[in-house]
Amino acid sequence: MMGMSLNILDPNSFGEPMAKYKVEVTYKPGVLDAEGKATLSALKTLGFNVSDVKSSKTYVIDCSCDEKKIDEMCRKLLSNPIIQNYSILKL
Amino acid sequence: MKRICIMRVAGTNRDYDTHEILSYLGAASEVVHMNEFIRGRKSLLDYDAFIFPGGFSYGDRIRSGAIWAKQLIYKLSSDFRKIADEGRPILGICNGMQVVVEAGLIPGLRGISEYPEAAMGVNASSKFECRWVYLKNFSRGNCLFTKNIPRGAVMRVPVAHGEGRFLLPKEEENELLRTLDRNDQVVFRYCDEDGGVAEGNYPMNPNGAFSDIAGVCNPDGNVLAFMPHAEDACFSHQHPDWTRKGLKGEMAGILIFKSLLSHLK
Numbered sequence: 001m002m003g004m005s006l007n008i009l010d011p012n013s014f015g016e017p018m019a020k021y022k023v024e025v026t027y028k029p030g031v032l033d034a035e036g037k038a039t040l041s042a043l044k045t046l047g048f049n050v051s052d053v054k055s056s057k058t059y060v061i062d063c064s065c066d067e068k069k070i071d072e073m074c075r076k077l078l079s080n081p082i083i084q085n086y087s088i089l090k091l
Numbered sequence: 092m093k094r095i096c097i098m099r100v101a102g103t104n105r106d107y108d109t110h111e112i113l114s115y116l117g118a119a120s121e122v123v124h125m126n127e128f129i130r131g132r133k134s135l136l137d138y139d140a141f142i143f144p145g146g147f148s149y150g151d152r153i154r155s156g157a158i159w160a161k162q163l164i165y166k167l168s169s170d171f172r173k174i175a176d177e178g179r180p181i182l183g184i185c186n187g188m189q190v191v192v193e194a195g196l197i198p199g200l201r202g203i204s205e206y207p208e209a210a211m212g213v214n215a216s217s218k219f220e221c222r223w224v225y226l227k228n229f230s231r232g233n234c235l236f237t238k239n240i241p242r243g244a245v246m247r248v249p250v251a252h253g254e255g256r257f258l259l260p261k262e263e264e265n266e267l268l269r270t271l272d273r274n275d276q277v278v279f280r281y282c283d284e285d286g287g288v289a290e291g292n293y294p295m296n297p298n299g300a301f302s303d304i305a306g307v308c309n310p311d312g313n314v315l316a317f318m319p320h321a322e323d324a325c326f327s328h329q330h331p332d333w334t335r336k337g338l339k340g341e342m343a344g345i346l347i348f349k350s351l352l353s354h355l356k
Contacts, residue, residue, distance in 0.1 A: 028261075032217070033213075034214075034217035038217060076206070077157060077158075078153065080157070081206055082207060082259070083210040
């Protein structure tokens with residue numbers, strides 16, 4: 001009940017309820033991940049027995065929209081399909 | 092007189108250098124903030140050519156050039172499409188190249204694409220590459236920005252970028268390269284001092300760009316995405332050897348701007 005009344009007061013809530021999504025953008029296999037490469041080298045320097053490091057960029061998005069809209073955000077801005085992949089997780 | 096718009100946003104820093112060169116050449120150029128167009132105080136349609144200069148637009152957040160590119164597409168949509176479709180010259184230098192690639196103007200095989208069809212990857216060296224390199228002009232005449240540059244000419248120009256690696260979709264890169272070559276869209280390739288193509292070798296190719304591509308245009312030749320800083324290679328006093336070699340006068344980079352002005356005449 002509580003959540004329902006809050007949603008009614010929130011002008012952004014019409015249509016879809018407010019939700020939190022985690023978007024993770026990674027480099028496609030074979031595309032140079034400079035951050036990962038540098039981190040791998042730095043960890044090795046510190047004596048850690050690490051064989052590979054991949055970096056990714058994470059966006060946590062609060063939005064009164066469905067996952068389809070988040071997917072559109074990924075395609076339009078957050079990733080470049082030529083070199084990057086993305087995944088969406090509803091929190 | 093034809094008007095040239097040098098567009099800027101937060102983080103652009105090569106705008107006034109570009110303006111200086113065009114003023115020296117007697118052109119009517121104006122540095123205009125993108126917001127002037129978004130707020131409707133100025134219109135893109137009032138300008139005859141556009142330059143997206145170098146810099147770090149929006150702090151290179153998300154990907155270099157991505158935010159500016161999407162603003163152009165979604166905020167100035169119809170006018171931006173119109174100037175590109177009408178064949179008005181558009182030059183993207185360094186960060187400007189990242190912008191025109193992210194905006195879907197390059198390679199532009201089917202007009203402006205909804206999503207990027209190429210990418211500017213992180214340099215293969217993982218470093219910010221800031222030094223002088225050699226380029227060879229491969230244009231057969233399609234690109235208007237090479238009108239005053241002899242075919243096969245070797246130019247020395249500086250680069251200063253962290254994400255300058257021009258990439259096409261891996262699975263179809265060779266087929267796309269054949270198309271670009273056939274369309275006369277590959278304008279400049281990184282090379283050695285004598286014009287021998289870098290063939291991916293570092294340091295001649297400073298960023299690992301696919302097929303050594305340093306400059307690439309759209310099929311109509313009116314949009315050039317150019318990674319090195321042409322505006323920093325226009326006069327002998329900008330050249331690292333200008334006292335050692337006693338260089339005088341203008342340098343090769345100025346030919347790109349002269350080509351634009353020849354086209355606009």
